[in-house]
Amino acid sequence: MTNVMTGITKAQKRKNGEKKNNDVKETPTPYRYGPMPKFPNQRIWSRGIVILGVLLYVWYTSKDGKEVSLAKQKDILPMRGQTVDCDTKYLDEIKQFPTCVPIKCGRFVSDKLVTINEAETLLNVAKKGISLGGSSGGASILDIHSGALSFGEKFVNIYTLKGSEKFITASDLAIYKIVKNKIKHAIAENFGIDSESLYLTHPTFFSKLSNLESKTPHDEYWHIHVDKETYESFHYTSLLYLTDFSNDFKGGRFVFVDDAEKPMKNVTVEPRKGRVLMFTSGAENPHFVERVTSGVRYAITVSFTCDKTKSISDPAAH
Ligand SMILES: O=C(O)CCC(=O)C(=O)O
Ligand SMILES: [Fe+2]
Known part of the structure; x- marks a missing residue:
């Protein structure tokens, strides 16, 4: 067509x-x-x-990507936690104190318990006190209960040093006590126990960590440990951080090691000024602090026992 x-x-x-x-x-x-x-x-x-x-790609993602963060420095957490099964030895031991047995073992973080002003007051106490001595290695401690202060490669009693009258005032001591009580009540609430069963125990101390080369085993803060094994009287451990990860220092994260064979199972906490970390002190919570690579990290370890015979008194003015 x-x-x-x-x-x-x-x-x-x-x-x-x-x-x-x-x-x-x-x-x-x-x-x-x-x-x-x-x-x-x-x-x-x-x-x-x-x-x-x-x-x-596989190597990169398995190296860092799978590590779990419980708290980043930038987070502001009212309360965040994880439960884990209690270690049987810990459970057997703590059963001697029936009102002190946790409903579940675990770890909790809160940025709302302690105010920035309280943290800053305590940071100044730590700075002033430790400046009277200080370790020649990377870890210095100050225990205002016993007076123990790192000094070179040894320890001295801060209250015997000239100038020690000034490092802590009555109002600092009052803030220390308020902070300790807030932490004690938070531990009781999170683990479902009676706060009256918790007693402050030794050692409760300020710490200052840096990247200085270690001079004695006391300076080696980066080893994995279980608090109950290191400090026999501990049942509940808490840390109050006084400086900020990344801003004031690099490295120095707190790390729970849930399976030593699998670092990607590690649970990390980045210190933040005023942040409180609380955990049961048994073998369910092995942990370490990463080495500080620059700057200075300040914290207080506030430790509680359920055994009244192991309790220590609140620090007093000297
Ligand atoms: O400073 C920290 O974050 C933890 C310190 C610690 O593990 C300890 O004092 O037992
Ligand atoms: Fe520890």
Whole structure:
């Protein structure tokens, strides 16, 4: 049939179409920048690169990505926690004190218990007190209950040092007591126990950590440990952080090691000024502090026992 408008028959159209298609096949598409370069074993190389990329991705994500963060420095947490099964030895021991047995063992973090002003007051006490002595290695402690203060490679009693009258005032002591009581009540609430069953115990101390080379084993704060094994009287441990991870120091995160074979199971807490970390002191909570790589990290370890015979009194003015 002939198209009235063009006067071309269907057969002619088919013929023209075929010719066009043939033309396309005959003309190769030119590469804008010339032909793709070829090199020997091109396929093997490109496959190798893809496999390397996949391996790099797997290595990178398993290295850091799977570690769990309980608290980042930037978080402001009213309360965040995790429960874990109590270690049986811990449970057997704490059962001697029935009102002190936790509903579940675990760890909790709160940024709302202690105010920034309270944290700053205690930071100044730590700075002033430790400046009277201080370890020659990377870890200094000050225990205002016993008076123990790191001094070079030894310890001295701060209350025997000249100038010690000034490092802590009556109002600092009152704040210390308020903070300790707030932490005690939070521990009781989180673990479902009676706060009257908790007593402050030894050692409760300020710590100052830096990247100085260690001089004695006391300076090596980065080893994995269980508090109940290091400090026999502990049942509940708490830390109050006085400086900020990343701003005041680098490194120095607190790390729970849930499975020593699998670092990606580690649970980390980044210190934040005024942040309180509380946990049961048994083998369900092995932990360490990462080495501080720069700056200075200040904290207070506030420790509680359920054994009244192991309790210590609130610090007094000297
Ligand atoms: O400073 C910390 O974050 C933890 C210190 C610690 O593990 C301890 O005093 O037993
Ligand atoms: Fe510890």
